[in-house]
Amino acid sequence: MRLEIPRETERIGAVQIYGLQKVYELDSGPDHEAIFHREDSVIQRISYESLFQVEKEMAIVVPVKDERLKLIEGVLCGIPNQCTTIVVSNSERSPIDRFQIEQEAIRNFAKFTGQKILLVHQKDPLLGKAFAESGYEELIDDQGLIRNGKAEGMILGTLLAKAIGKKFVGFVDSDNYFPGAVNEYVKEYAAGFNMCGETNTFVRISWQSKPKVQDSSLYFAKWGRSTVQTNRVLNRLISMYSGFETEIIKTGNAGEHALSLDLAMDIDYAAGYAVETYHFVNILERFGGLIPEQQKEPGRNAVKICQIQSRNPHLHEVKGDEHVDDMISASWRAIYHSDITPQSLKEALRAEMEERGYLIDGEIPQVKRYPALNKINFQKFSELVEEILQNTDENLFQGFSDTLPISIAR
Ligand code: GDD
Numbered sequence: 001m002r003l004e005i006p007r008e009t010e011r012i013g014a015v016q017i018y019g020l021q022k023v024y025e026l027d028s029g030p031d032h033e034a035i036f037h038r039e040d041s042v043i044q045r046i047s048y049e050s051l052f053q054v055e056k057e058m059a060i061v062v063p064v065k066d067e068r069l070k071l072i073e074g075v076l077c078g079i080p081n082q083c084t085t086i087v088v089s090n091s092e093r094s095p096i097d098r099f100q101i102e103q104e105a106i107r108n109f110a111k112f113t114g115q116k117i118l119l120v121h122q123k124d125p126l127l128g129k130a131f132a133e134s135g136y137e138e139l140i141d142d143q144g145l146i147r148n149g150k151a152e153g154m155i156l157g158t159l160l161a162k163a164i165g166k167k168f169v170g171f172v173d174s175d176n177y178f179p180g181a182v183n184e185y186v187k188e189y190a191a192g193f194n195m196c197g198e199t200n201t202f203v204r205i206s207w208q209s210k211p212k213v214q215d216s217s218l219y220f221a222k223w224g225r226s227t228v229q230t231n232r233v234l235n236r237l238i239s240m241y242s243g244f245e246t247e248i249i250k251t252g253n254a255g256e257h258a259l260s261l262d263l264a265m266d267i268d269y270a271a272g273y274a275v276e277t278y279h280f281v282n283i284l285e286r287f288g289g290l291i292p293e294q295q296k297e298p299g300r301n302a303v304k305i306c307q308i309q310s311r312n313p314h315l316h317e318v319k320g321d322e323h324v325d326d327m328i329s330a331s332w333r334a335i336y337h338s339d340i341t342p343q344s345l346k347e348a349l350r351a352e353m354e355e356r357g358y359l360i361d362g363e364i365p366q367v368k369r370y371p372a373l374n375k376i377n378f379q380k381f382s383e384l385v386e387e388i389l390q391n392t393d394e395n396l397f398q399g400f401s402d403t404l405p406i407s408i409a410r
Pocket of ligand 1: 063064065066067088089090122148149150153154172173174175224226227253254255256273276316317319323327
């Protein structure tokens with residue numbers, strides 16, 4: 001892969017947000033044949049081998065909720081074999097057991113490809129128990145099960161990635177129509193870690209285009225409707241601290257993103273669709289030095305947020321205007337309720353939310369938040385998870401040996 005080094009950087013405390021990096025070449029050859037390589041170039045070349053090394057240490061979490069099997073299979077097909085895939089399904093169990101159908105399809109897929117796949121159901125009572133017994137009750141509802149939601153599935157996926165000893169965790173939605181795009185995202189995650197370092201790094205993808213049919217022809221929109229709104233407000237927040245207007249943030253609610261696991265364990269999460277926006281907010285809260293009482297020491301390294309512009313068009317299931325409004329509202333609520341948001345920005349947000357009809361009884365509801373995963377008794381959690389996986393019907397979990405590629409928890 002060949003991509004440009006970031007041209008701009010915004011620094012807030014220990015947080016470095018890099019400007020959007022453009023990909024020039026998806027494939028730029030192996031180490032032993034460094035095709036067109038110049039040390040002084042502003043374009044960095046990352047060989048197959050370097051990408052491979054990172055991918056081997058990366059888990060890709062695929063959240064699923066009642067998606068079409070053809071789409072899920074296409075997504076799995078785009079994930080490089082050297083990664084470990086963790087499918088976190090919250091699909092319905094009755095009247096039709098969609099999870100059972102997913103199990104069959106994914107089991108077959110794993111047999112054909114040898115891809116290492118861990119498939120779990122978000123509502124598995126034993127997984128709920130594992131969280132509760134390891135001291136992370138916040139994720140559990142009153143029936144002892146993990147709560148619904150994509151963010152909640154992501155939290156589960158992140159801890160499973162840590163439990164199987166990965167260094168990086170990346171996320172890819174399961175409703176993507178283009179396996180080639182999925183493959184590109186994973187390569188870009190690997191390229192981001194290669195360029196920015198293996199610790200305290202966050203890689204976020206901005207799609208170059210999102211195709212739509214308009215007046216009977218294809219139109220390649222540059223920005224999603226919720227992304228524009230989230231970016232605008234996050235950039236304003238940053239400008240208010242730096243004193244300079246900025247457009248640095250292009251990935252305010254990027255569903256496609258990857259983190260080094262140390263960072264993933266060290267940040268708070270917001271529920272539902274606020275999750276990606278709150279990543280920015282919480283990283284600034286913790287490492288930006290803006291609220292001294294909440295300031296965390298990120299170790300010797302700064303927290304780096306790297307934004308990469310992908311080349312494949314992003315085509316996913318379209319879920320309607322109401323869904324877009326829900327995402328904007330959730331993102332803005334996460335910003336509104338942060339202690340780092342200045343009063344004048346809160347007032348401007350309130351006015352816009354009122355105009356858009358996002359207030360409930362005149363109030364801006366809080367977004368549910370989850371504390372950093374570091375609070376969990378991780379030793380206990382991994383023992384419980386290993387026990388669950390060893391007792392699956394298929395009894396296939398053996399630390400993902402090469403001959404046993406799939407593990408399905410119940
Ligand atoms: N495990 C799990 N649990 N997965 C879920 C759940 C759940 O409760 N709810 C949704 N998912 C899965 C979906 O099956 C899909 O693969 C993925 O999460 C994204 O959910 P969508 O509802 O399809 O979101 P979207 O495609 O409209 O929005 C995406 O892009 C936004 C940025 O434009 C998401 O990635 C958003 O998080 C992102 O902000």
